Amino acid sequence: DAKTTQPNSMESNEEEPVHLPCNHSTISGTDYIHWYRQLPSQGPEYVIHGLTSNVNNRMASLAIAEDRKSSTLILHRATLRDAAVYYCIANSGGSNYKLTFGKGTLLTVNP
């Protein structure tokens, strides 16, 4: 897996957009970019993934830089239920599709 760098923590206000950055400067051409989040005392939850193009789903949007060395997870309107640790992972599916979790970003949402 390519090494990823995320801020340790971020804060947002409820109903405002949140942009969570991730740097993955050593990403290879076949590495997908995955985002998972983990609420307290729960297993991680898949959020979104992409390869080159920006992606949207019901939970979030993923904006991938043209050189693919960074990406941003966008929560369009943060809610209190979005408070979680967000993990950005870049891997290619080799090594039996293992995911290597870093420390992630702890997102706090203020009411």
Added chain:
Amino acid sequence: GAVVSQHPSWVICKSGTSVKIECRSLDFQATTMFWYRQFPKQSLMLMATSNEGSKATYEQGVEKDKFLINHASLTLSTLTVTSAHPEDSSFYICSARRGASRDPDTQYFGPGTRLTVL
């Protein structure tokens, strides 16, 4: 879709006993299942990867004789912590990979099992 369950959700046991944790993919067949461990305030650490019908592949530093993994079917994997000790107390999480072409790498996680060894 893509729901993974774990049982039990929490367990307390005495030191020296063995504990079995089940991981099931409820609405899909999992080509690969993974077992993670998470200590308080830390990130997930992969313990092992298992494919149905094959022996599990353990990460470096994980004792395969202590953490027995059985992946008997495409919907069930079990982790048995043998002769558990207090230092094995942790949050154990499984995940399953569907292997579909549209999301080859996506893992779907169970809710976790909190193990406390007294």
